[in-house]
Amino acid sequence: MKCVRLWARDPAMPMHDPTGGSILVVAGTHGNERHAPWLLQQWQTQPQALQRHGLEVQLVLGNAEAHRQNRRYIDRDLNRCFDPGLLEDPNAQALEVQRARELLKLYGPQGEQPALVVVDLHSTTAAMGNSLVVYGRRPADLALAAGLQQCLGLPVYLHEADQAQHGFLVECWPCGLVIEVGPVPQGVLQAAICRQTQLALEAVFAVLAAAASGQLCLPPELVVHRHLGSIDLPRHPDGTPAALLHPGLQGCDWQPLQPRDPVMVDGAGQVIALEAVLPPALAGRQRYWPLFINEAAYGEKGIAFSLTARECWALPAGAAAGLEQLAAQLRRC
Amino acid sequence: MKCVRLWARDPAMPMHDPTGGSILVVAGTHGNERHAPWLLQQWQTQPQALQRHGLEVQLVLGNAEAHRQNRRYIDRDLNRCFDPGLLEDPNAQALEVQRARELLKLYGPQGEQPALVVVDLHSTTAAMGNSLVVYGRRPADLALAAGLQQCLGLPVYLHEADQAQHGFLVECWPCGLVIEVGPVPQGVLQAAICRQTQLALEAVFAVLAAAASGQLCLPPELVVHRHLGSIDLPRHPDGTPAALLHPGLQGCDWQPLQPRDPVMVDGAGQVIALEAVLPPALAGRQRYWPLFINEAAYGEKGIAFSLTARECWALPAGAAAGLEQLAAQLRRC
Numbered sequence: 001m002k003c004v005r006l007w008a009r010d011p012a013m014p015m016h017d018p019t020g021g022s023i024l025v026v027a028g029t030h031g032n033e034r035h036a037p038w039l040l041q042q043w044q045t046q047p048q049a050l051q052r053h054g055l056e057v058q059l060v061l062g063n064a065e066a067h068r069q070n071r072r073y074i075d076r077d078l079n080r081c082f083d084p085g086l087l088e089d090p091n092a093q094a095l096e097v098q099r100a101r102e103l104l105k106l107y108g109p110q111g112e113q114p115a116l117v118v119v120d121l122h123s124t125t126a127a128m129g130n131s132l133v134v135y136g137r138r139p140a141d142l143a144l145a146a147g148l149q150q151c152l153g154l155p156v157y158l159h160e161a162d163q164a165q166h167g168f169l170v171e172c173w174p175c176g177l178v179i180e181v182g183p184v185p186q187g188v189l190q191a192a193i194c195r196q197t198q199l200a201l202e203a204v205f206a207v208l209a210a211a212a213s214g215q216l217c218l219p220p221e222l223v224v225h226r227h228l229g230s231i232d233l234p235r236h237p238d239g240t241p242a243a244l245l246h247p248g249l250q251g252c253d254w255q256p257l258q259p260r261d262p263v264m265v266d267g268a269g270q271v272i273a274l275e276a277v278l279p280p281a282l283a284g285r286q287r288y289w290p291l292f293i294n295e296a297a298y299g300e301k302g303i304a305f306s307l308t309a310r311e312c313w314a315l316p317a318g319a320a321a322g323l324e325q326l327a328a329q330l331r332r333c
Numbered sequence: 334m335k336c337v338r339l340w341a342r343d344p345a346m347p348m349h350d351p352t353g354g355s356i357l358v359v360a361g362t363h364g365n366e367r368h369a370p371w372l373l374q375q376w377q378t379q380p381q382a383l384q385r386h387g388l389e390v391q392l393v394l395g396n397a398e399a400h401r402q403n404r405r406y407i408d409r410d411l412n413r414c415f416d417p418g419l420l421e422d423p424n425a426q427a428l429e430v431q432r433a434r435e436l437l438k439l440y441g442p443q444g445e446q447p448a449l450v451v452v453d454l455h456s457t458t459a460a461m462g463n464s465l466v467v468y469g470r471r472p473a474d475l476a477l478a479a480g481l482q483q484c485l486g487l488p489v490y491l492h493e494a495d496q497a498q499h500g501f502l503v504e505c506w507p508c509g510l511v512i513e514v515g516p517v518p519q520g521v522l523q524a525a526i527c528r529q530t531q532l533a534l535e536a537v538f539a540v541l542a543a544a545a546s547g548q549l550c551l552p553p554e555l556v557v558h559r560h561l562g563s564i565d566l567p568r569h570p571d572g573t574p575a576a577l578l579h580p581g582l583q584g585c586d587w588q589p590l591q592p593r594d595p596v597m598v599d600g601a602g603q604v605i606a607l608e609a610v611l612p613p614a615l616a617g618r619q620r621y622w623p624l625f626i627n628e629a630a631y632g633e634k635g636i637a638f639s640l641t642a643r644e645c646w647a648l649p650a651g652a653a654a655g656l657e658q659l660a661a662q663l664r665r666c
Contacts, residue, residue, distance in 0.1 A: 041573065042600040049600070125518040185458040185518035187629040191580040191598055240374065247524040265524055267375040267382070296520040 020329030024115035031066025036121035083167030147207035211327035353662030357448035364399025369454035416500030480540035544660035
């Protein structure tokens with residue numbers, strides 16, 4: 001992909017604002033995703049083990065109690081607690097809501113040790129590979145994702161407009177994304193997953209350092225997999241699944257799927273095609289790209305897989321400049 | 334492998350004892366292993382979906398409360414509770430100890446609805462494939478395993494003489510084994526894992542039906558992977574791991590390993606060879622076969638992987654005849 005500069009940098013813009021903020025890296029937002037907390041421990045005891053590209057980085061364990069118990073969460077999913085209405089609700093006292101408030105008080109953009117960019121490290125039982133999740137269409141997020149896609153070829157899941165899933169951590173900072181790596185079982189540490197996580201995180205720092213020094217060079221386009229909706233398994237009245245994912249779909253995240261392709265098989269061995277489970281709002285396309293296929297934690301959310309549209313977007317005007325302006329305020333170390 | 338009959342059948346032996354017992358199939362002994370309970374639900378609602386080969390089969394959910402909570406166990410691992418000392422200890426009131434007593438009261442060989450053979454269905458995050466676990470060297474177990482190995486080529490893990498791991502469910506019935514299928518994350522249902530589990534279970538019924546009707550024909554030898562011991566990761570004083578499994582070992586269950594092969598990598602990236610972590614009692618062999626590599630539930634047991642010796646055993650004299658005698662007492666349906 002040709003590398004072009006799409007914007008003019010304002011020479012009056014400060015290269016480094018000492019009153020700015022750091023990059024926040026959150027590990028263990030879900031307590032049974034073990035890789036990022038393991039890496040965090042290594043980086044804290046051996047700071048040179050993480051290439052920070054000269055930027056100030058704060059490392060924090062997201063949900064320490066859930067991590068201690070090796071559970072995704074204690075009261076509720078921390079990565080759905082960053083919803084303004086929930087955070088401001090005095091009756092919301094779940095452990096994770098309190099932790100969300102605390103993280104914002106400490107590291108939020110107006111926090112005690114403010115961060116301007118957040119990277120939330122996750123793993124999944126789905127075969128997502130090394131990938132990025134971006135929430136909505138904030139220009140700085142898209143610019144950062146484009147830089148990472150250029151560096152490492154990472155695929156991007158653009159999550160938006162889903163009424164059932166909101167309140168994601170990264171949305172509370174001016175810029176941020178999720179690094180999502182899989183497949184790996186919950187509660188298991190695998191060296192390859194750690195390696196991929198670290199590669200993606202160091203690429204974030206490299207892109208931000210380039211942006212901070214006015215050296216950011218982005219591709220003109222970004223390939224996104226735009227969220228359309230999610231599909232659940234058919235269920236019995238008691239909530240238990242009445243079908244399994246079709247074995248041919250397992251592990252096929254990011255691969256195109258047509259309406260007549262098999263996606264499930266019921267208890268009697270009958271195959272169910274995608275078109276039979278597509279809600280009307282999602283029907284009518286020739287191809288879909290399924291993601292988060294059979295993620296262990298999504299059963300309770302009623303998600304067997306999500307469907308996306310693969311699209312090639314021109315970067316929004318000013319996205320790169322916006323990321324440069326933000327990155328210029330990042331503290332150096 | 335040549336199929337031979339190694340024994341003479343006593344013509345006076347009854348072919349079918351109506352006062353005998355059934356085959357007990359236990360699903361969900363661990364509550365976050367989801368496949369067998371899903372299958373059990375299918376078999377209960379569609380009895381024809383399970384080929385029983387004319388034998389009476391009782392299907393039971395091992396740990397219903399742990400299954401409901403999608404946790405391996407509530408108080409302690411049910412598959413370590415079948416220890417006579419523990420079962421008889423009036424102070425042992427953990428939920429799983431009570432359940433073990435209940436299972437024996439209901440379905441034990443002297444229970445209300447007695448079973449003579451038990452099959453305990455498990456899944457694992459390790460790449461064990463479709464495999465069998467046999468506990469100790471009971472001749473009937475070895476004969477059954479030999480029959481299954483002949484039918485489906487299943488590898489056999491022979492677990493014995495481990496002071497740290499005992500009290501397994503199948504040991505409380507005259508004959509029994511574990512069907513262990515993986516890799517699959519905890520809390521996830523995969524159709525292929527279900528299919529493998531069912532294939533192995535139906536092969537158990539086929540072998541037992543052949544034995545019950547005097548048609549058992551076993552190979553002269555059984556290949557076993559005999560348990561030698563288990564290896565843990567090095568740990569920090571607080572118990573957290575100080576190394577990861579080497580990425581080259583992940584997924585390599587059943588594949589031979591030599592003392593100088595890498596098995597771990599520490600936080601500084603230093604590779605650790607097998608010989609560096611072998612306790613003296615296990616040293617001195619040219620090759621080992623690692624099993625249960627990176628099983629999620631074994632971290633808390635201090636097991637990163639187990640080591641076995643691959644051996645080809647002649648079936649013990651009388652093993653097949655013993656299985657025939659036992660199978661002749663199985664109830665028909």
